[in-house]
Amino acid sequence: MPSIWVIELTLKTYVTSRILLTIPMILLLFTFVFIIVRILPGDPAAAHFEKSVDPLVLQEFRHRLGLDADPFTQYFAYLGGIPFGNFGLSMQDFSPISSHIAIRFPATLELTIYAMLFAVLFGVALGVQSAKKYDTVQDHGIRFFGIVTYAIPVFFLGMILQFIFSIWLGFLPTGTRFDPRYDAPTTITGLYTIDSLLTGNIQAFVISIRYLLLPSITLGLILCGIFIRLTRTNMLETLRMDFVVAAEARGLSEAKVTYGYALKNAFLPILTMIGLQFAALLAGAILTETTFSWPGLGTYLVQRINHRDYTAIQGVVVFFGILVSLVTLFVDILYAYLDPRIRL
Amino acid sequence: MTQKNIMGGIFIHLRPSKETFQERSMKWWITFVVIVAGTAVVLAGLVFLAAISRSGIGLQVVSCTFIFGVIILITGAARRGMIHEQRLTIRQGNILLVLVSAILVAIMAEVGYITIADPVLRASLPEAMRGSSLSTSLVLGGVLFSLIILLLYEGYPILSHRGSPGFVAMSGLLIVFAIVYMTAVSWWIVPYDPTRLDVGPYGGAPSLQFPLGTTALGQDLLSRVISGGGIMLQVAIISVAVCFSIGVPMGLAASYRGGLPDRAVSLVMDSIFAFPGLVLAIAIAAILGPGVTNMAMAIAVVYIPSYFRVVRSQVLTIKELPYIEAAIVMGARNRDIIFRYILPNILPSAVVVMSINFADAVLTAAGLTFVGLGLPVDVPDWGWDLTFGSHEYVTGKWWSITFPGLMIVVLALGFTLAGEGLNEVLTPKLKE
Numbered sequence: 220m221p222s223i224w225v226i227e228l229t230l231k232t233y234v235t236s237r238i239l240l241t242i243p244m245i246l247l248l249f250t251f252v253f254i255i256v257r258i259l260p261g262d263p264a265a266a267h268f269e270k271s272v273d274p275l276v277l278q279e280f281r282h283r284l285g286l287d288a289d290p291f292t293q294y295f296a297y298l299g300g301i302p303f304g305n306f307g308l309s310m311q312d313f314s315p316i317s318s319h320i321a322i323r324f325p326a327t328l329e330l331t332i333y334a335m336l337f338a339v340l341f342g343v344a345l346g347v348q349s350a351k352k353y354d355t356v357q358d359h360g361i362r363f364f365g366i367v368t369y370a371i372p373v374f375f376l377g378m379i380l381q382f383i384f385s386i387w388l389g390f391l392p393t394g395t396r397f398d399p400r401y402d403a404p405t406t407i408t409g410l411y412t413i414d415s416l417l418t419g420n421i422q423a424f425v426i427s428i429r430y431l432l433l434p435s436i437t438l439g440l441i442l443c444g445i446f447i448r449l450t451r452t453n454m455l456e457t458l459r460m461d462f463v464v465a466a467e468a469r470g471l472s473e474a475k476v477t478y479g480y481a482l483k484n485a486f487l488p489i490l491t492m493i494g495l496q497f498a499a500l501l502a503g504a505i506l507t508e509t510t511f512s513w514p515g516l517g518t519y520l521v522q523r524i525n526h527r528d529y530t531a532i533q534g535v536v537v538f539f540g541i542l543v544s545l546v547t548l549f550v551d552i553l554y555a556y557l558d559p560r561i562r563l
Numbered sequence: 564m565t566q567k568n569i570m571g572g573i574f575i576h577l578r579p580s581k582e583t584f585q586e587r588s589m590k591w592w593i594t595f596v597v598i599v600a601g602t603a604v605v606l607a608g609l610v611f612l613a614a615i616s617r618s619g620i621g622l623q624v625v626s627c628t629f630i631f632g633v634i635i636l637i638t639g640a641a642r643r644g645m646i647h648e649q650r651l652t653i654r655q656g657n658i659l660l661v662l663v664s665a666i667l668v669a670i671m672a673e674v675g676y677i678t679i680a681d682p683v684l685r686a687s688l689p690e691a692m693r694g695s696s697l698s699t700s701l702v703l704g705g706v707l708f709s710l711i712i713l714l715l716y717e718g719y720p721i722l723s724h725r726g727s728p729g730f731v732a733m734s735g736l737l738i739v740f741a742i743v744y745m746t747a748v749s750w751w752i753v754p755y756d757p758t759r760l761d762v763g764p765y766g767g768a769p770s771l772q773f774p775l776g777t778t779a780l781g782q783d784l785l786s787r788v789i790s791g792g793g794i795m796l797q798v799a800i801i802s803v804a805v806c807f808s809i810g811v812p813m814g815l816a817a818s819y820r821g822g823l824p825d826r827a828v829s830l831v832m833d834s835i836f837a838f839p840g841l842v843l844a845i846a847i848a849a850i851l852g853p854g855v856t857n858m859a860m861a862i863a864v865v866y867i868p869s870y871f872r873v874v875r876s877q878v879l880t881i882k883e884l885p886y887i888e889a890a891i892v893m894g895a896r897n898r899d900i901i902f903r904y905i906l907p908n909i910l911p912s913a914v915v916v917m918s919i920n921f922a923d924a925v926l927t928a929a930g931l932t933f934v935g936l937g938l939p940v941d942v943p944d945w946g947w948d949l950t951f952g953s954h955e956y957v958t959g960k961w962w963s964i965t966f967p968g969l970m971i972v973v974l975a976l977g978f979t980l981a982g983e984g985l986n987e988v989l990t991p992k993l994k995e
């Protein structure tokens with residue numbers, strides 16, 4: 220059957236070219252970060268220490284971190300290590316940064332997953348409502364809400380929510396990831412909610428949800444504005460289409476028409492936006508984690524900045540860059556798979 | 564010459580075109596009433612602050628800028644009337660406006676210079692204020708105040724054609740101008756010296772003497788809130804100027820030329836664009852160290868791609884249009900095609916990006932301060948106050964974060980609203 224063969228070929232070509240395009244992007248980013256962190260400060264090892272130190276100590280320090288080679292050797296050595304998960308050594312205790320990432324990243328991942336879940340559910344619900352009540356007070360109110368959430372610094376929102384719900388009302392914990400009085404669930408994936416469910420530890424699940432609630436709502440609220448707007452625009456278009464009118468004429472319930480028919484068709488751009496917002500999500504996560512003392516990569520990065528640990532900064536930033544590139548790649552491929560128009 | 568052709572000045576790109584715009588909602592007049600009422604409340608607050616200011620000449624400073632604004636308004640109205648009666652051409656009218664404002668600026672600078680030269684007044688000023696001259700405050704405040712008045716007066720008929728988006732843009736611009744004005748005259752209207760420690764109790768609650776409370780170092784929070792916008796605005800203005808002046812020409816050149824250079828630059832820009840902005844800004848700021856310029860540069864690098872992408876996609880569309888082909892056929896130089904035929908058509912989108920970019924820059928600057936890459940303690944800065952307050956509010960001192968944080972929100976909101984509104988006003992074809 221020739222037609223299927225053509226589609227398969229184009230999809231394959233698209234995926235291949237998309238992957239090939241990702242490689243130079245990651246390389247460029249890597250080079251960019253390398254220049255900023257390793258070359259710009261002159262000597263990052265000397266810049267790490269506040270006072271001048273014994274040259275011999277400094278030399279030893281450089282040697283252990285691999286900073287004594289010339290920039291080109293350093294560049295290729297670092298680049299060669301990345302495919303094997305080697306992101307260099309920390310200036311603090313010469314521990315591999317990848318081990319810190321391995322411990323910290325699940326916390327960040329858990330936070331971002333729940334934040335994105337909240338942002339999508341809340342944003343899409345509000346967007347649908349806004350589109351249904353087009354040009355009413357409700358519509359304008361929701362749009363304004365979307366704009367306001369964009370303008371709030373995420374850490375300020377976090378502090379306000381923390382103040383209201385933990386300090387003033389005392390409902391929820393102020394920060395960190397788990398109640399220190401209980402044992403954390405056995406590490407399987409590193410995501411506490413999933414681990415506790417896998418081990419059947421309901422108590423741990425409830426505790427981790429309680430600790431997750433405020434940070435993920437904070438981060439989700441900041442991101443939901445873009446989903447409100449996107450859903451609203453797409454729903455406005457879709458609700459005017461013939462098949463929606465036809466569904467209404469057949470006497471289907473309003474909820475069924477809105478969510479079952481219209482939203483289903485308006486959902487593809489929202490799916491893409493989830494992938495595109497991943498970078499913003501990570502950036503927001505850094506500040507949210509710092510506000511809630513969440514033991515993720517963001518707090519690690521901030522902590523390393525305050526210790527002027529340039530190798531660790533470089534490692535985490537490169538990790539973030541690769542992560543975002545891969546997620547974008549994945550979303551693009553998924554989108555191409557779901558929407559045949561993009562392949563043509 | 565009809566009314567819509569004589570609009571010039573700052574609204575040069577905002578000429579109303581009723582044909583393309585379809586009125587969506589009649590609720591815009593509520594917005595207008597809210598805008599005017601809000602402006603009036605802000606101005607009343609400023610006058611009150613000026614009256615109780617510790618410098619003693621706050622009221623004079625504020626009233627000087629008021630007079631400045633009124634004179635510009637009268638000149639503007641006269642100019643418009645004379646153009647309407649065809650006693651002046653538009654160009655002559657604009658020259659008249661520029662001349663009058665130049666004369667006013669000179670007078671203000673002179674007044675400021677004479678007053679600041681007064682040894683008695685000079686000696687009574689706090690240490691930090693001697694550096695900031697009165698002339699700067701007067702000139703900047705006067706110009707901004709006249710901008711506010713012009714926006715309300717000249718903007719109204721133009722923006723009302725555009726319905727609610729016009730008023731959204733206007734309210735956003737008004738918020739921004741009001742904050743910039745407040746910052747410009749801040750040193751002369753603060754009740755206490757914002758840089759001085761222990762003027763009041765440590766972490767005192769709001770009271771009659773300190774309406775917004777005091778910080779943990781005993782600084783008056785009201786004074787710091789009034790004067791704290793300076794750093795944010797400086798960082799935002801520098802970074803946006805750098806972004807704009809690099810991103811737009813690069814986008815123009817790369818996409819007009821096309822081919823391999825275009826692809827290479829696009830790839831670089833795409834890879835920066837895909838990166839989480841704050842992470843990159845943090846890395847750059849951590850290397851460059853603290854300081855206004857360094858912070859601005861860190862933010863600028865992150866946001867250049869957004870200009871580049873918008874300009875590039877616009878140029879790629881415009882390049883194919885028949886009038887460009889016609890210009891090429893008629894032998895126009897590349898320079899003319901780019902600057903006279905393409906640039907004016909991409910500027911509106913660039914302005915929209917710029918406005919959103921301002922909000923992003925403010926938020927990123929606040930974020931950088933929050934992770935510890937901000938400025939030293941004695942400089943009044945909302946970001947710093949908010950960061951410092953984050954150690955305080957756990958003990959129930961809600962005022963330590965609420966007021967500086969709200970100011971950041973209001974400033975970012977102003978820029979966002981302006982961007983939202985301008986987006987629909989300037990690029991109507993993108994709408995629905």
